Amino acid sequence: MMPWDLGVLLVLAVVPPYFELRRRGSPTRVYVIHMAMFVGLLVAGLMTEGELSLALLMGAVLVRSGTVPVHVWVTDLFKNCSFGTALLVVTPITGMYAAMRLVLPAQPPEWVLQGIGGVSLLTAVYAAGMSVVQTDARRFFAFLFLSHASLVLVGLELHTTISLTGALALWGSVIVSLGGFGLTLRAIEARFGRLSLSEFRGLYAASPSLAVCFLLTGLASVGFPGMSGFVAAELLVDGAVVASPVVGLVVLVAAALNGVAVLRAYFALFTGDRYTPRVPLGITVRERGAVLALTVLIFAGGFFPQTYIESRHQAAEMTLEDRSAEKPAVAPAHP
Structure with a gap:
């Protein structure tokens, strides 16, 4: 294109x-x-x-x-x-695609990549911290997404094979896990209206399947072991630590805050005094199908990541090779 x-x-x-x-x-x-x-x-x-x-x-x-x-x-x-339209607009992380197709192929100088990485690193930590303190479920999800999208962009600045592989793998994992997380929030909203995280609502008894899906997709988005985001997050962290220990530490802080935010939202929505609904609030057949599909994708990516990671690794190597090939050769020094 x-x-x-x-x-x-x-x-x-x-x-x-x-x-x-x-x-x-x-x-x-x-x-x-x-x-x-x-x-x-x-x-x-x-x-x-x-x-x-x-x-x-x-x-x-x-x-x-x-x-x-x-x-x-x-x-x-x-x-x-x-909520559905907002998910469609933000979840694909279109900015990452634009960077891969428009910025990286043009052989950007170091200051361009460092600019993207520095601002993205700041956003990752800021948005993660904001997601922890939100009282509105939609704002919580928005900041959680912003933090993850920024972590994906951080891998571009490091421009090493490991970090770029981790960024590309995390990109796909975030689309699946946060997409499912958003769909779960939307399903809960359809039953209870706009959700507040300022009090314990005790919704687990009313809809345990949605509670499980909420926790499953939320943990997958923050790289819980055995799920699709785990290997991608490890690759990104390894690449960040190799490039700069400070960057690696900041990435770990952002990931930890995102994990805290997900667990806080789960406890606020599904624990506390038992909620007694007046109408059935169980999961529907269509929602059950979506939950099962997401579960398969999340655990398949966690237990059998080789094929996907290998394809991302090849894409990262090709991208870096194209950048190296376009750089002007340095003339040898004369004795």
């Missing part, structure tokens, strides 16, 4: 959420401002050349990925849009 073809698709992807916000009578100002910034940076980057082009494209990637300080549109979207 040519850069302009991809650019057109990236621009078109921001249009449907705007019309849904309008249809629901929700405010659109925050979303429009940020998406206009994204489109402007993207178009300007595609129209220019050299380091200026890469700097503009880097800015577009950071806006689309919701990095600090341009992350407000993500929380605003989850607040004002339907």
